[in-house]
Amino acid sequence: MLPPPRGPRDRSPTYLGDLESGFDADFDGGFDADFDEAGTPLAVAVDDRGGVFVVHADGEVDLSTAPLLDGALDAGLASGRRTVVVDLRQVSFIDCTGIGLLTRARCQARRQGIQLHIRAGRAVARTAALLDLTVTLGLHETLAMGTERSA
Structure with a gap:
């Protein structure tokens, strides 16, 4: 049996300059986090650096946590x-x-x-490769530079 649907929540991104702050959910100036039914967090932070808008994600992206990342991408x-x-x-x-x-x-x-650059870690690169979307997502660009191989 499926769990009951969750009610609407404010999923607007939180502006943050430092990704190293941790998983504290919904504190002033920090991460916005969502937890799926298994308790797995996804923390998303955005950083508007003038000419570049950066979206940071930490955790697991799945059906229940994807709306948080979606809101940050839209922003x-x-x-x-x-x-x-x-x-x-x-x-x-x-x-x-x-x-x-x-x-x-x-x-x-x-x-x-807009130039969209995706900095993929191992999990994202592996899933994209399984779906044959590495080139479509532009992940070949970061892999070719060698910046993500050690992830």
């Missing part, structure tokens, strides 16, 4: 910045829902003339 694409960086190096698991969000964001960015 980045609506920020008016020419470059959006999605830092997923701390994501330990991503399912097809998360990959779908990244694909949609990549297409939307291209239509808007």
Whole structure:
């Protein structure tokens, strides 16, 4: 039996300059976190650095936590910045829902003339490769530079 649906929540991104602060959910100036039914957190923080909008994610991206990442991606694409960086190096698991969000964001960015750079860790790169979406998501760019191989 499926769990009952959860009520609506405010999933607007929190602005944060330092990803190293931890998993404290909903504190002033910190991470916004969501927990799935198994208690697995996803923390998302955004950092507007003037010319670059950065989205950081830490945890697991799946059907129940994906709306948090989706809201941050939408904020980045609506920020008016020419470059959006999605830092997923701390994501330990991503399912097809998360990959779908990244694909949609990549297409939307291209239509808007925004450069979207995805910094993928091992979990994201592996799932994208299994779905044959490495090139589509632009992950070959970071892998070719050698910056993600040690993740």
